[in-house]
Amino acid sequence: MSLEVALEKKLKGFSLDLAFQVHSGCLGILGASGCGKSMTLKSIAGIVRPDRGRIVLHDRVLLDTDKRIDLPPQKRKVGYLFQNYALFPNMTVEENVGIGLRLSRQEKEPVVRQMISHFRLDGLEQRYPWQLSGGQQQRVALARILAYHPDVLLLDEPFSALDAYLKEELQMELARLLREYDGLAILVTHNRDEVYKLCGNLMTIHQGRMISFGDTRETFHNPVHPQVARLTGCKNLSRAQAVGENQVRALDWGVTLQTAQPIPPKLTHIGIRAHDFYPVGEQENVINPIPLLTPEVSEAPFEWNVIFKADPSLGDGGQIWWKLTKDIWSAYLQHPPTRLAVKPEHILLLSEKTGNPPV
Amino acid sequence: MDVSPILISMKTASVTIVITFFLGVAAARWVVGLRSKHLRTIMDGLLTLPLVLPPTVAGFFLLYIFGVKRPVGEFFLNYFGYKIAFSWSATVLAATVVAFPLMYRSARGAFEQVDENLIFAGRTLGLSEREIFWKIMMPNAVPGVLSGGVLAFARGLGEFGATAMIAGNIAGKTRTLPLAIYSAVSAGDMDKAWDYVAIIVVISFLTVVGMNYFSGKEKKQAKRGQRHVS
Numbered sequence: 001m002s003l004e005v006a007l008e009k010k011l012k013g014f015s016l017d018l019a020f021q022v023h024s025g026c027l028g029i030l031g032a033s034g035c036g037k038s039m040t041l042k043s044i045a046g047i048v049r050p051d052r053g054r055i056v057l058h059d060r061v062l063l064d065t066d067k068r069i070d071l072p073p074q075k076r077k078v079g080y081l082f083q084n085y086a087l088f089p090n091m092t093v094e095e096n097v098g099i100g101l102r103l104s105r106q107e108k109e110p111v112v113r114q115m116i117s118h119f120r121l122d123g124l125e126q127r128y129p130w131q132l133s134g135g136q137q138q139r140v141a142l143a144r145i146l147a148y149h150p151d152v153l154l155l156d157e158p159f160s161a162l163d164a165y166l167k168e169e170l171q172m173e174l175a176r177l178l179r180e181y182d183g184l185a186i187l188v189t190h191n192r193d194e195v196y197k198l199c200g201n202l203m204t205i206h207q208g209r210m211i212s213f214g215d216t217r218e219t220f221h222n223p224v225h226p227q228v229a230r231l232t233g234c235k236n237l238s239r240a241q242a243v244g245e246n247q248v249r250a251l252d253w254g255v256t257l258q259t260a261q262p263i264p265p266k267l268t269h270i271g272i273r274a275h276d277f278y279p280v281g282e283q284e285n286v287i288n289p290i291p292l293l294t295p296e297v298s299e300a301p302f303e304w305n306v307i308f309k310a311d312p313s314l315g316d317g318g319q320i321w322w323k324l325t326k327d328i329w330s331a332y333l334q335h336p337p338t339r340l341a342v343k344p345e346h347i348l349l350l351s352e353k354t355g356n357p358p359v
Numbered sequence: 360m361d362v363s364p365i366l367i368s369m370k371t372a373s374v375t376i377v378i379t380f381f382l383g384v385a386a387a388r389w390v391v392g393l394r395s396k397h398l399r400t401i402m403d404g405l406l407t408l409p410l411v412l413p414p415t416v417a418g419f420f421l422l423y424i425f426g427v428k429r430p431v432g433e434f435f436l437n438y439f440g441y442k443i444a445f446s447w448s449a450t451v452l453a454a455t456v457v458a459f460p461l462m463y464r465s466a467r468g469a470f471e472q473v474d475e476n477l478i479f480a481g482r483t484l485g486l487s488e489r490e491i492f493w494k495i496m497m498p499n500a501v502p503g504v505l506s507g508g509v510l511a512f513a514r515g516l517g518e519f520g521a522t523a524m525i526a527g528n529i530a531g532k533t534r535t536l537p538l539a540i541y542s543a544v545s546a547g548d549m550d551k552a553w554d555y556v557a558i559i560v561v562i563s564f565l566t567v568v569g570m571n572y573f574s575g576k577e578k579k580q581a582k583r584g585q586r587h588v589s
Contacts, residue, residue, distance in 0.1 A: 042479075045479070045483050046482070046483075047479045047482065047483070072482070073479070073482035073483045074482055074483075074485045074486065074487065075485075076483070077485075078483055079483070080479070080480065080483040082476045082479070082480060083476075084474070084476060086474065086476040086477050086479070086480035088477060088480075088481075088494075088495055088499075089477075089499060090495070090498035090499055091494075099481075099484055099486065099494070100484035100485050100486070102485065144484065145484075148484055148485065150483075
């Protein structure tokens with residue numbers, strides 16, 4: 001089981017240039033809006049044509065521009081879950097699920113029946129898509145795709161059109177489905193939570209180029225490049241210089257910090273996740289204190305977002321974004337801390353990926 | 360009252376709408392499917408031209424093509440013994456040419472309104488282009504296509520300029536309602552003109568009501584289409 005993809009396509013303002021392989025499970029593709037990730041998925045499905053490329057699914061060549069092979073989407077056997085699910089509004093649930101089956105009416109019936117009960121759509125067979133909830137629509141779309149037995153499942157931002165409550169519920173459902181499905185899948189999203197929950201492997205894309213590829217948890221734990229750190233949700237990045245084997249100068253914040261790992265030779269940035277800080281008092285003696293100016297504070301339902309400006313007399317006056325739970329912040333409501341500290345092991349050591357546009 | 364103009368008009372408009380409907384839908388499907396943007400723009404311009412040309416100019420071209428001494432007209436006369444110009448079929452010809460762009464444009468608009476993801480989904484599910492057209496495009500474009508049909512019917516019914524040029528104004532043969540009104544007024548018979556005017560107004564009003572009915576359905580369908588996103 002494998003999918004090999006190599007693509008080149010000129011897009012507005014940049015060009016898509018990617019090569020990767022998937023051998024098992026679900027690959028997440030994470031990138032900002034308009035980075036070319038949807039285009040990648042559409043190229044695999046044959047909905048758009050890349051300028052150059054080669055796509056091999058199992059042993060079938062779907063596309064090879066050098067050999068002038070370009071299978072139409074009808075022959076590629078890919079299942080594509082569209083952002084809006086693309087259910088046919090003129091067809092009932094039953095008809096939608098059965099549409100891809102090349103079978104006689106009698107042969108179709110039991111297959112459709114089985115998919116409908118598998119996706120818990122019993123009783124909704126005669127409904128039209130607009131009569132269904134968002135979750136039901138997604139299940140119909142998945143039932144329609146899986147009834148067709150595709151060789152790869154392509155999921156294009158499947159949760160972007162849903163409200164928060166439904167989103168989490170459907171993420172759980174899709175996670176279960178992907179475990180049972182046991183085939184290849186690619187999930188494209190700009191949401192780091194989704195890839196973390198659903199995908200074993202993760203590729204990050206910035207402006208049409210791959211910047212990382214690897215195990216999802218490992219990528220979050222050690223993003224290596226500042227672009228990847230940002231995509232995986234790291235709010236605090238500072239340009240940095242090594243000053244010792246385990247010491248780094250954060251230029252934007254004007255402080256020197258201890259690191260747990262030795263500094264890599266090409267270090268350009270450090271990153272600190274917004275929830276990895278802890279407050280320290282004026283006189284307390286701790287490792288890695290960062291002096292700060294009065295913060296701007298905004299309240300979220302279950303946490304506080306506190307944005308400090310680093311002291312501009314020390315560095316370039318960058319920002320520090322601190323997220324903390326409500327109970328901790330309540331102690332600081334009147335007098336916000338003037339210093340935050342970070343443990344050496346929580347400092348992400350990053351080096352700009354060369355040959356890429358800056359973050 | 361001479362009812363022949365009413366009968367001729369209804370007969371002409373009915374035959375016209377059948378021809379226009381199929382031609383318009385086929386042309387719309389073809390143009391929407393064109394890959395080259397330039398070709399699409401050029402074809403769209405050509406197919407829409409009769410809408411913006413004065414009908415007399417359209418009639419002039421028709422006369423130039425189908426006139427008895429012209430290649431196509433001569434061909435029909437020699438091989439089928441059929442004279443197109445100044446026959447009843449010329450009223451259909453004139454009305455078809457003038458009504459066609461309305462049908463074509465409405466159908467094209469309706470096809471373009473269909474969410475392209477539906478078409479992509481059809482393709483990835485293995486449906487042929489023909490199946491996609493009949494099972495997905497057409498059913499989801501029905502209200503727009505029908506309202507285009509109604510509009511084209513009304514336009515065919517009211518056709519005057521091109522008809523006068525190629526079909527003439529022969530009482531009982533090519534004199535449609537608009538031409539009959541013109542003739543009645545020329546002859547100073549205002550009562551007669553009023554009768555015909557009243558009939559045309561009633562039919563046109565019913566047409567507008569019919570069109571609103573279909574476009575109301577279209578809006579409703581569009582809403583439903585959107586709802587399945589949320």
